[in-house]
Amino acid sequence: MNPLRIGNFSGFYGDRADALREMLTGGEIDVLTGDYLAELTMLILGRDRLKDPAAGYARTFLRQLEDCLGIAHERGVRIVTNAGGLNPASLADAVRQLAGRLGIPVRVAHVEGDDLAPALPQVLDSARPGGTPTGTLAAHAYLGGFGIAECLRFGADVVITGRVTDAALVTGPAAAHFGWQPGEYDRLAGAVVAGHVLECGTQATGGNYAFFGEGDVRRPGFPLAEIHADGTAVITKHPGTGGFVDVGTVTAQLLYETGGARYLGPDVTTRLDTVRLSQDGPDRVRIEGVRGEAPPPTLKVGLNRLGGHRNEVTFVLTGLDIEAKADLVREQLTDALAKSPPAEVRWDLVRTDRADADTEERASALLRLVVRDPDQQVVGRALTGAAVELALASYPGFHVLAPPGKGAPYGVFEDVYVPQGAVDHVAVLPDSRRVSVPPAQDTLVPEDVPQPPLPDPLVPGPVRRAPLGLVAGARSGDKGGNANVGVWARSDDAWRWLAHELTCERFRQLLPESRDLPVTRHLLPNLRAVNFVVEGILGAGVAAQHRFDPQAKALGEWLRSRHLDIPEALL
Numbered sequence: 001m002n003p004l005r006i007g008n009f010s011g012f013y014g015d016r017a018d019a020l021r022e023m024l025t026g027g028e029i030d031v032l033t034g035d036y037l038a039e040l041t042m043l044i045l046g047r048d049r050l051k052d053p054a055a056g057y058a059r060t061f062l063r064q065l066e067d068c069l070g071i072a073h074e075r076g077v078r079i080v081t082n083a084g085g086l087n088p089a090s091l092a093d094a095v096r097q098l099a100g101r102l103g104i105p106v107r108v109a110h111v112e113g114d115d116l117a118p119a120l121p122q123v124l125d126s127a128r129p130g131g132t133p134t135g136t137l138a139a140h141a142y143l144g145g146f147g148i149a150e151c152l153r154f155g156a157d158v159v160i161t162g163r164v165t166d167a168a169l170v171t172g173p174a175a176a177h178f179g180w181q182p183g184e185y186d187r188l189a190g191a192v193v194a195g196h197v198l199e200c201g202t203q204a205t206g207g208n209y210a211f212f213g214e215g216d217v218r219r220p221g222f223p224l225a226e227i228h229a230d231g232t233a234v235i236t237k238h239p240g241t242g243g244f245v246d247v248g249t250v251t252a253q254l255l256y257e258t259g260g261a262r263y264l265g266p267d268v269t270t271r272l273d274t275v276r277l278s279q280d281g282p283d284r285v286r287i288e289g290v291r292g293e294a295p296p297p298t299l300k301v302g303l304n305r306l307g308g309h310r311n312e313v314t315f316v317l318t319g320l321d322i323e324a325k326a327d328l329v330r331e332q333l334t335d336a337l338a339k340s341p342p343a344e345v346r347w348d349l350v351r352t353d354r355a356d357a358d359t360e361e362r363a364s365a366l367l368r369l370v371v372r373d374p375d376q377q378v379v380g381r382a383l384t385g386a387a388v389e390l391a392l393a394s395y396p397g398f399h400v401l402a403p404p405g406k407g408a409p410y411g412v413f414e415d416v417y418v419p420q421g422a423v424d425h426v427a428v429l430p431d432s433r434r435v436s437v438p439p440a441q442d443t444l445v446p447e448d449v450p451q452p453p454l455p456d457p458l459v460p461g462p463v464r465r466a467p468l469g470l471v472a473g474a475r476s477g478d479k480g481g482n483a484n485v486g487v488w489a490r491s492d493d494a495w496r497w498l499a500h501e502l503t504c505e506r507f508r509q510l511l512p513e514s515r516d517l518p519v520t521r522h523l524l525p526n527l528r529a530v531n532f533v534v535e536g537i538l539g540a541g542v543a544a545q546h547r548f549d550p551q552a553k554a555l556g557e558w559l560r561s562r563h564l565d566i567p568e569a570l571l
Contacts, residue, residue: 007224010034011201026238033169034081043411046137056086107430109151110160144266148172150427167195189270189292190231206243210473215244255486257477261449294444298417307412311379325395336386342371380407411543469560476556483552488529495528510562
């Protein structure tokens, strides 16, 4: 049987608008997937739905489809997307209306069951003792790919989902095409790995890549996977598109937002420690050897709620006495806010200044104040008045990057787990029939995989103080309030050194923000990689904007910039 060619045209809500046309016209393709959902996106869509009950989906998908639906129909390309967000039924209706207006016969189906908000107290009673969090805007279970597969088996040309796992957009079409059934864990796990590589679009083709200088990444092409009946796959891209695909770009994306050796999903638990990558030609990377296990007995549920209101102001401190100026404004504002103190106050002094600078900007440091409180008035008017009143009464050279506003709501993400059977997973077919998708029958409570043995250490020799990034790549990201940093070596010798040198203790030394937080290290020898999970570094998640880099996107690049003693033989 010929491989199934599945491409991606969107990695997030706001991705390149012309990618759908580019993927449809750039080469042979069978299925196109669009991933629009992230934890922050669900909060944004939840606020949209508050204003309009018919909203709650990614409207940009409709604009893309209006331009390309005819091309997809002519070429027989099926489209599967989670752009349905909080309202897949409404988006499916909108696609039908669009197709009718354009005169294109398109069969549209959608998947339901992920939205647990209507029954939230009952569903979460056992999962989250203490009741439902107040202000919850969205509560969605992460569904698997068999609802998508049912829609495709019954002839759907376009399948709209809500919150499914990102990889389900690939496992569903693969299961439908090859006739895979629940329990074919190795095949499903192979498709999960391919789906995880595709899900973030151009991050697999040189985008956000540590060694971006090795190719032309000004406009990377979107990736596609050639998936075979046994679950093996080749990651590639259309000919003539920008960027590049090699073992490094695929490794980077494979480590993105993952944890240990077991990658849990609703259909299968994928063993990331079994993945083998090899270069299969220019812009082609083969994925093979992937093993799967039974999925866990529970489904992840993402809760998005309003956490309160926040406000911030950034003071510019220029020239001499930076520390003293920062101390002065801290004392002044602490006194001013004492009458109605916010629940949370955070100061950060960023020393961007240089001595004897040749521009005023290079002579300046930034002092950032962030406040949070349930009451908007406390973080709004109180902070605005206190900061503005200092304009002529504080440190010399007083000014701010922008005046503080009235305060804005911020979100909190929390994940809980419910039994697989607690969710009513339904495929709504093109003829409106509803097909129930049973939960996984065979499940396995996940256990920690024993750490593999360390490779033999590198023979000692001369060392030189240098940045880690000269011998290792990294990719980092967020999972709720946690962050992961995957670090991989580019040669066997570098791996032998990295596995022994980059311990949790060394990690904490290099990234002081993690010193007081739980840090776990996972070895993945097949990828020559170590993956770190830092618990709590992002507070209550991206929408809470807990730190300077709220999604930990650059945490890996910070780590690569840190200096340590590296064997000269590796340099």
